[in-house]
Amino acid sequence: MKWIRKIAGMQSSILGINERNLGFIYPNNARKNYKYADDKYLTKNILHSHQIACPLTYAMIDAIGKIEQAWQATCEWNELVIKPSKGAGGKGIMILKKKNDQWFSQSKPVSEQDIFTHIANIIFGIYSFGDSDVALIEEYIRPHDIFYQIFPEGVPDIRVILLKGVPLMGMLRMPTSRSDGKANLHQGGLGIGIDMKTGRLKEAYDGEKHITCHPDTKHPITGLTLPHWDEIIRMSLKAAMKFPLHYLGVDLVIDQRKGPMVMELNVRPGLGIQLANREGLKDAIYRAKQENLLN
Structure with a gap:
């Protein structure tokens, strides 16, 4: 709820829940196809059939x-x-x-x-x-060393939100001691914005404020660059193209041995990614249209 209240007080470029649902989820994702994201077993069967790396x-x-x-x-x-x-x-x-x-x-x-x-x-x-x-x-996913240095517990993941095959915004979700090793934001994990062109990490949002270091280890976050970023974008695009869902979040992990893998899909990606990036999804959509990436 903190995320929702914070978003409600931000500028008009922020995409709200109703607008997300009515303007993006419902028009772009037929209800009958939600199962392909909501059921992880179905998701993985499709990923395997198209040789998209995912946990065994x-x-x-x-x-x-x-x-x-x-x-x-x-x-x-x-x-x-x-x-x-x-x-x-x-x-x-x-x-x-x-x-x-x-x-x-x-x-x-x-x-x-x-x-x-x-x-x-x-x-x-x-x-x-x-x-x-x-x-x-x-x-079990063994996180890449860059994540172990920041916080050695749990498995961080990367969410990329896509609309009609265009990556709009990305976020790294990082566990904390408060989240009990889970990366989920509502359980106390960090949302860290990502520069979509370079994979460079921005500030982290802890549910109340923006910070530049991990709250438990004090390890710097802002300015680090995610490894395999180009491959992460390619993999999220390939995954999005193989599912009958045109507005979705693709969640990925980086295993230290196998590299990037798709963990799951989300047909209702949350809005906290906007706070992590200090930018509204409306701005990201407008920019994609200006670049002729979206009609």
Whole structure:
């Protein structure tokens, strides 16, 4: 809500919720196609079919009776991510790391029974607005060293908002101790604006004010340049072209071994990206039209 109140008090170049919905989401995205972004399993199937890099899926669990067998087939890895296929806002994501045959989540030990219960809750729809869901067990992303230097916990991601195949605005979402290692803004993560031409990081917005350093490590943020930026833009464009959605957010990560990967799509990308960039989406759209990139 802080983001919404802040946006409401800014100049007319800021795109508001109603205008975003009525002017961009509804005209550009048929309701029947929302599922391709809302269901991560469907998203990944399309990404795989078009050879667009994304985290590997080790298991898909759609029934309680399949939990133990799927777990035994995947627990050979020492790092895993469990998430709901239809979850939103980072809810229901469990990051697991194994040390000396003991599993840990957010540095706290967890038993196999704890893990099975979490998977069952995903299937029951606890994190998906009460609808039954599918639990995904995925490859763990090891963030690029530039992110580890800024804050060594969690997995930062990059959101690129596109309209009709034109990248309008980008933002790096960075975890903090307040966000419990999650990158989501409403959970306390940072929104960091990105220069779309160079990949250079602008100031970070912490939900209340703009800052130039990470609040926990005090590591400088402003002025750093994201690695693989040209590839990130190309990958976001390719992903947007393969889905029947013409206004969307493409969320990407940078793995230290594999480079950029598409994590998921968002058919209702949030408005906080404007605060992170100190610029309204209306201005970005106007600029794209002036450059003859949009009709």
